[in-house]
Amino acid sequence: MKDREIDDILQQVAGAQPEPDSVLLEGISSAIGSNLQPAGSLPPSWMLALGLFLICGTVALAGGLFFGLYGVRKMTAAEVGLIFPVLGILIWFAAALCVAEAIPGSRRPVTPWLLGVSGCVGLATVFGWLFHDYGTARFVSQGVKCLTAGLGLALPAAVAMWLVLRRGFSVNPGVAGFAKGTLAGLAGVTMLELHCVNFEVPHLLVWHIAVLPISGAIGMWVATIVKSRGQR
Amino acid sequence: MAAQGGAGRWLGRLEVCPTICFGTLFLLMDSDIDLQSLMARYKNGDATAATALVNRLSPQLHRFFLMQFVSRRHADDLLQETWLRIHEVRHTYRAGQPVLPWLYAIARNIRVDHYRKAHRAESREEQLEESFDAAVPAERSGGAPDVEALLAALPESQREVIVMLKVSGMSLSEVALATSSTVGSIKQKAHRAYESLRKGLAGGGPNTGKVVFHER
Numbered sequence: 001m002k003d004r005e006i007d008d009i010l011q012q013v014a015g016a017q018p019e020p021d022s023v024l025l026e027g028i029s030s031a032i033g034s035n036l037q038p039a040g041s042l043p044p045s046w047m048l049a050l051g052l053f054l055i056c057g058t059v060a061l062a063g064g065l066f067f068g069l070y071g072v073r074k075m076t077a078a079e080v081g082l083i084f085p086v087l088g089i090l091i092w093f094a095a096a097l098c099v100a101e102a103i104p105g106s107r108r109p110v111t112p113w114l115l116g117v118s119g120c121v122g123l124a125t126v127f128g129w130l131f132h133d134y135g136t137a138r139f140v141s142q143g144v145k146c147l148t149a150g151l152g153l154a155l156p157a158a159v160a161m162w163l164v165l166r167r168g169f170s171v172n173p174g175v176a177g178f179a180k181g182t183l184a185g186l187a188g189v190t191m192l193e194l195h196c197v198n199f200e201v202p203h204l205l206v207w208h209i210a211v212l213p214i215s216g217a218i219g220m221w222v223a224t225i226v227k228s229r230g231q232r
Numbered sequence: 233m234a235a236q237g238g239a240g241r242w243l244g245r246l247e248v249c250p251t252i253c254f255g256t257l258f259l260l261m262d263s264d265i266d267l268q269s270l271m272a273r274y275k276n277g278d279a280t281a282a283t284a285l286v287n288r289l290s291p292q293l294h295r296f297f298l299m300q301f302v303s304r305r306h307a308d309d310l311l312q313e314t315w316l317r318i319h320e321v322r323h324t325y326r327a328g329q330p331v332l333p334w335l336y337a338i339a340r341n342i343r344v345d346h347y348r349k350a351h352r353a354e355s356r357e358e359q360l361e362e363s364f365d366a367a368v369p370a371e372r373s374g375g376a377p378d379v380e381a382l383l384a385a386l387p388e389s390q391r392e393v394i395v396m397l398k399v400s401g402m403s404l405s406e407v408a409l410a411t412s413s414t415v416g417s418i419k420q421k422a423h424r425a426y427e428s429l430r431k432g433l434a435g436g437g438p439n440t441g442k443v444v445f446h447e448r
Contacts, residue, residue, distance in 0.1 A: 001430050007398055009433070013299070013379050014399040020294040024308055029286045031312075032319040033279035039323040041275070103324050104341075105333035105409045169321035171341040172412060 042167055045099050045106070051164050052095035056187040059157040063187075064194030067149065071196045079130050086126050087190050090119050094183035098161065101176035102168025112179045112216075119182065119212050123189070127204040135200045143207035146196055150188030150211035151218075157187035158219065173227040174220050181219020185212040267331040275322050286315060292400050293339055299395045300343060301384050314342045332402050333409035340392070340410065382432040390425035393418055 042048065064072070072080060093110055100106040110118075161180055170176035188211045196208070267288070273281035290311060297307040317338050325334050383391055389411075396407045397418075408415045 001433050003426060006426055006429050006433070009379055009429075010394065010398045013383070014295055014395075017295045017298045018304060020290050020308065020311055024311070025286055025290050028290070028312055028315045029283040032286070032315060033282050036274075036277050036279050036282060038277040039275050041323055041327065045326075103326065104321070104337035105329070105335075107409060108412060167323065169324050169338075171337045175412075 042103070045096070045103070048099045048102075048164060049092070049095040052098055052161055052183065053091055055160045055164065056091045056095070056157055056183060056190070059153060059160065060187045060190035060194065063149075063153040063191035067191070067195040069194050071192070072194045074197050074199070082126055082130060083193055084190075086122055087186060087193065090115075090122065091183065091186045091190070094119075094179060094186055097179045098165060098176070098183055099168075101170050101172065101179050102165045104169060104171050112175050112182070115179070116182050116213060116216050119186065120209050123209050123212075124205055127208075128201060131199045131201050131204065133200045134202065136202050137200070139200075139202060139206075142198055143203055146192055146198070146203070146207045147210055147214070149195075150185070150192050150208065151215060152188075153191045154181070154184035154188040154211065154215045158184035170223075173223040177223025178216045178220040180223075182212055182216040184219065185215025188215060264330055264332070268328060271322075271325050271331050272327050275325060275327075289335065290315075293335070295399055296336070296339060296395055297343060299383065299399060300388075300391065301380075302343075302346070306346065310339075310342055310346055313346075314339045317342060330406055330409075332400070333406045336396060336400070336402070336407075336410035337412070379429075379433075382429055385432070386425050386428055390421045390428070393421040394425045394429075397422055 043051075075083070094115055096109045097112060097115055100108045101112075158180060161183060165180075189208055192208050192211070198204075267285070270281045270285050270288075274285055293314060294307055294311050297310045298304070302310065318335065321338065325331070383394075386394070392411070393407055396402045396410065397404070402410070404415045404418050407413075407418050411418070
């Protein structure tokens with residue numbers, strides 16, 4: 001059987017479906033037509049993405065200033081010139097993705113899962129390439145501090161992002177939550193790079209990068225909870 | 233650049249609907265531009281544009297729900313819910329963008345919510361097994377292939393793609409946008425769905441070619 005014959009059969013099946021009742025359509029029209037007010041458009045996508053980018057940068061810098069910019073002062077120019085541009089690119093993609101997730105039928109620059117994985121792999125590659133101290137002194141105690149500080153900073157970033165995107169509508173709340181969580185996590189990682197003076201590779205690979213997936217997972221969990229409460 | 237994107241979109245539509253001639257193609261282009269202007273007027277508070285949109289888009293949305301095997305009553309409910317949601321989030325529509333991906337992304341969201349609610353209710357009543365066993369058999373007793381049963385047997389994601397492409401007349405890129413997917417993935421799903429339908433229709437016994445429809 002040819003594709004065209006299947007097309008015809010599908011058209012016949014579709015044609016056999018009953019039309020919606022005219023009374024129903026009138027009811028819908030009158031429901032949405034009564035007190036219809038002009039609805040202000042959202043700002044352009046690039047503007048929203050830029051807003052999210054600036055929020056992330058500002059929150060990370062504020063956190064760095066609060067805790068002290070010891071890490072970035074200890075880094076060489078090459079380290080600064082590689083780590084922060086990579087973080088900037090990741091933040092831009094994550095911001096564009098968050099905006100796309102807030103507007104139904106938008107083109108996504110990258111899938112959220114790919115962003116999460118590429119963020120972790122990209123940062124791990126950069127850290128592994130730039131730093132060569134494989135010591136594990138106070139691995140857990142220092143690591144937990146960094147993880148807590150990174151996740152703690154992700155929280156105000158996430159709240160500010162929610163304010164920017166509050167008028168959007170996500171058709172996949174869990175996925176959108178993951179994207180927002182990842183973006184907030186990137187703000188946390190940026191602050192850690194500004195502040196943390198521990199350049200041991202295991203510390204960076206485990207505790208700094210862990211902020212990203214954990215923050216993404218928290219964002220997804222919160223979005224799912226909010227969605228399920230809204231449905232009850 | 234925008235013109236190139238638009239042409240690509242319409243060529244994409246031509247690719248999946250080989251029977252469409254160029255005259256129809258330009259009608260479709262006009263139709264989408266018309267929808268865009270209606271959406272713009274609706275966003276600006278024009279009640280006649282809202283009514284025109286409801287009258288024009290409701291039949292295809294209703295068909296979209298019915299072909300996902302919900303009952304007529306549920307399809308009516310879903311249609312109402314979809315329009316109410318569209319009304320709430322109409323500010324998220326971007327002027328100049330195609331209307332259908334935006335609209336179907338919202339309709340899908342409503343349908344998925346409905347499916348989850350129904351699934352939860354079924355779980356509570358412990359009637360899951362009965363409801364799944366109630367799936368329509370793939371062949372009628374007369375040997376004619378039952379198209380609706382074949383459609384019902386398709387994975388939900390494939391069926392949805394087929395309905396959007398072939399029943400709603402959307403292009404590959406529009407379906408990709410509506411489903412937050414890629415054009416490659418949509419092509420693959422459509423191909424697999426057609427393979428399954430072809431097998432099912434070919435295995436229809438002596439009455440192949442005579443198809444059975446259900447009245448709802």
